[in-house]
Amino acid sequence: MRNPHGAELFCARTPAWAGRIVLKMAELKLLLEHAHESEFATLRGYVARGGYEGLKAALGMDRQGVIDQIKASGLRGRGGAGFPTWIKWNGIPKEKNGTHYILCNADEGEPGTFKDKQLMEQTPFELIEGMTIAAVATQGDVGYIYIRGEFLDAAKAMRRAIDEAYRDGYLGQNILGSGLNFDLHLHLGAGSYECGEESALMSSLMGERGMPRLKFPHAPLPTIAGLFDRPTVINNVETYCCAPYILKNGGEWYATLGAATKNSRGTKIFSVSGHVNRPGNIEIEFGTSLMELLEMSGGMQGGRLKACVPGGSSVPIINAEACEKAIIGYEEMGDVKTMVGSGGCMFLNDHTCIVKFIWRTALFYARESCGKCTPCREGTKWMLQILTRIVDGKGQPGDDQLLLEICKQIDGRSFCGLGDAAAWPVEAAIRVFPEEFDFYIKNGRSMVETPLMATMSPR
């Protein structure tokens, strides 16, 4: 698409890169390798392209062997928190005295993230196989995929795939003659971001109000008492999709991917959006730089890079300078004070008014707060009220400081991560772009005064 304002297209290789040694990487497709082939969403096509090799390998090992492979792979949760997957799987009691559940978190509610949608629509068998491998490792009997209610196409694709897998003995009783029994069900959410939080997801699945539950050490871990108070593994779609490749090629092989980073292994799908030329899901190896990711997305559109929210709307925003230093990896992103999150990477050009951007983000969290705990319920609304006032030109001196204080009163005090997720972006925006808030509050209008800003402005 042409830039209507003729602004120069921002190229990743700006002079700022000169002299820096950067590991250059290209897109590395593992999960998405065959995504564009419609055959891959059929069982036959999947098997023909090497599908179910991982499960077969897993069935040839003992349970602990499977977990050891996952451990060796260094796989960490792709849902946002980056928790080592093998620890969850290993936490399921080895002595089984009832149902074990395998849950897939496919609620994908984080604004900016849309990778699970594509995975389910185009590579549904990766997910099924991954969950079945988890069932092998943890003696799971029943699985649920909790799909965001709006993802009808994904749900349909999953339905088709599950039916096919049942038909050919890849699900149900005695899978592939191995004696393994594993049933897989779909459940569609009803439109609540909070239901992606794992304990709220379980409540929702159990027919209760979608509110989070007490966590360890206040209550047993979900691996001991999760869904219906039974041992439960819960992982993100992408996390499960990695498992077949790890089992097929070995954990050690997987760990070679991203070896340049401190502690992030494998590939990660980033849902790139914002002012880029080719938005979409891009799978890269950990260790890739953020600027390379931008380059893979066709570079900036409509203006220069101003800021980036690399991991979904809840992670702290960073400015262009930080973008240039950012290496994609769980710890590495921490160095520039942001996070990998769920990989919803939004690049913003210089026509973006950060105040308005954050106002929109705050609106989302205020609407999605479940209402259970005071800091999030009241704090998100208060922040929104203040930001609304600022955006409407009625800011008061000190509003920015008050916002920071409110963030502090929410962050770490709320019942679940949503409160934190609501506070971080606001806190970061004020920290990184203080002058924009200052200006808006003082002058009652945005510091960004381009015509394009006006057309993009949400309010």
Next chain:
Amino acid sequence: MAAVIGTDLVTITINDVDIQVPKGELIVESVKRLGLEIPIFCYHPRMKPVGMCRMCLVEVGFKQPDGSVRKMPKPQAGCTLPASDGMVVFTDTEMVHKDRKGVLEFLLINHPLDCPICDRGGECPLQNNTVFYGPSTSRYIEIKRHLPKAFPLSKYVTLDLERCIQCGRCVRFTEEISGDSQLAFRFRGAQMQPSTFQLLDFESKFSGNVIEICPVGALTSAKYRFRARPWDLETKPSICLECSNGCNVWFDHRASKFVRINGRTNEAVNEEWTCDQGKFGHDWYNDPRRLIQPLIRAEAPELTESAGEAPQAFRPARWADAYDVIAPRFQSQGSRVGVLAGSKISNEGYFLLQKLVREQMKSNNLDHRWTNHLTPREARLEHKFGVNPRQFEIAEIESFSSILVFGGSLADDLPIVFLRVRKAWFQNGCKVVVASSQATDVDSFAHLSLIYRPGSEAALAAGLLHLLAPQTPGVARWTPEAIQEATGVPAAKLREAAEALRSPGMGIVTSHEMLNKPKGPDALEVLAGLAHQVGGRFSVFSCAGNDQGAADLGVLPDTVPGGARVESPGLDTRAILGAAAEGQLDALWLAGCNPFELWPDRDLVTRALENVPFLVVQDSLETEAMAYASVVLPMEAPAEQDGTYTNCEGRVQRLRKVIEAPGDAKEAWRTYQELSLRLHPQAPLFNPSEVLGEISAQVPGYPGPNHEGLLGEGVVVPELGSNPDFSGLESTLGRL
């Protein structure tokens, strides 16, 4: 309650003080051991902790092997955190104080701060915590939330949505305690609000409790709303007599006028709950129809009636005049007089009443029972089988591993017993089987509900006996198939019920409501036998006010205080009414009872009251029966006098006078005492304590006036029967 509290102790450190606490105890409770407090809103010790309000945040760390403390990065909710070894808790750090300020600021930004007109003002946890821990100013300049201020949830409960702090206590109460699940949150985020489903009526038998546990003035009593400020009220402990559970309550009054009832803690009885009958059922204290002076009918009723005129009006009288009129009508009249009693008289009153009847009237025509079956002494369980009819206390219900609830509707007949049975299930996983001829509230948590055809209760009991104690003589023919035929309960279901009940810790909960059922007494015999045979325990609880006290103290035609036989038994309730109707009685005394309400046969009651020449109505309130009265005596209500009352489990509890009685109303016991003295000069008993002394001398198990237990949870009168012999059960089984 969230975590299982073990018996092992762990050492934790609270603000640098080491202390041993049970493993798993919630930190919010542990700090109390040191006299400290963690402020709370959503936490309630009787409900599962949820950690919603975040008021109780504390800093927590763990002792490391090298002695240092590693603090958790985030503050933790003290109300949900179970104590574990080496835990280090700080309740007094700068961070903790800041967090408390933060939470309070959040709670207050949308709070209307209409404290000056709020019912809760002065006794409001939100006010209290704000004064102690809150910020002194607000930084909030936005527009506050505006919501309905007087949303009627039910005829009793009015919700002020602006004041709600979304703590979820009310919601959890209906889920966890009352079990009717009437309340839930709707909407989310800052819009979240407690509500009934689809805004239907809040239908609960225990709705009043949510008003008390609401930490703000959001849930208000429709009756008490805007009627008083708490500091203008005087509060005294009282006992509720609206049913037989004997709930401990706070009786709030102002200028000797009743204002409201709140639950008062007695772990042995009602914990801290009340039912709605009790919570909202005391308005009659202020009723304009309260009787305030003795009334004597101006003309003898016989005269006016024969002239076909309307009965003459009453003339107010002095007590002495009233006694003068009454005394000759009753003195030594033997079987020509009768006395019927209600259930709200104190033990002292009942005792002196039966004394008056037996010693001065020389009569045994005396009864307090209003059930269909008026079981004679020999047929009562304690005398027929030598078995104690009350084998457990209310609190012991929690310890059963399985419970059979038999007959009636427990939540209506015995609301607090119902809550305990529910608690046994909710907290301890006790299996509950309920048998009734109708659907009841127990069904909602019962393992099984056996709905039998009305009238087949005894057969159903026999069916259970057959399965659980097949060796019992005479039970053989009550096979599940025969039971299915007789009761309509499927044989398979009965078998399943028997399996669920088959455990050494089985309890059978039933009530005097059974005495209204055609085969109720037989069913009770079989159930008592069943408990005996399987080593379980059985209790048949009385249902009305101080009924148990009346029974223990001999307000019966055939039993004297303490249970001994009367030489020549008098007439029971039915027979007294019948005799009066037939003109065989010269005088009838209604002591705090209105037969029109209590006796189902209205026709008999009308004929009885019409045909008895002289009728004394002694009551607190005007009743229908007054239309037939010759003399009306005003009676003090329970909270207007000192006295003791015996609840359904046989617990004697003392009630100290709370307010002045209106006008010339007199305590029942004093009325009987004064009349006795007129009829037969004797050493008087000057106060209820002296009467209680007399009772304790005569009735085994009854406490004396100085018994320590009367200061605390009350004194349970020990068992009566101790040599069970169920050989007579065979004939009961034979005649079913």
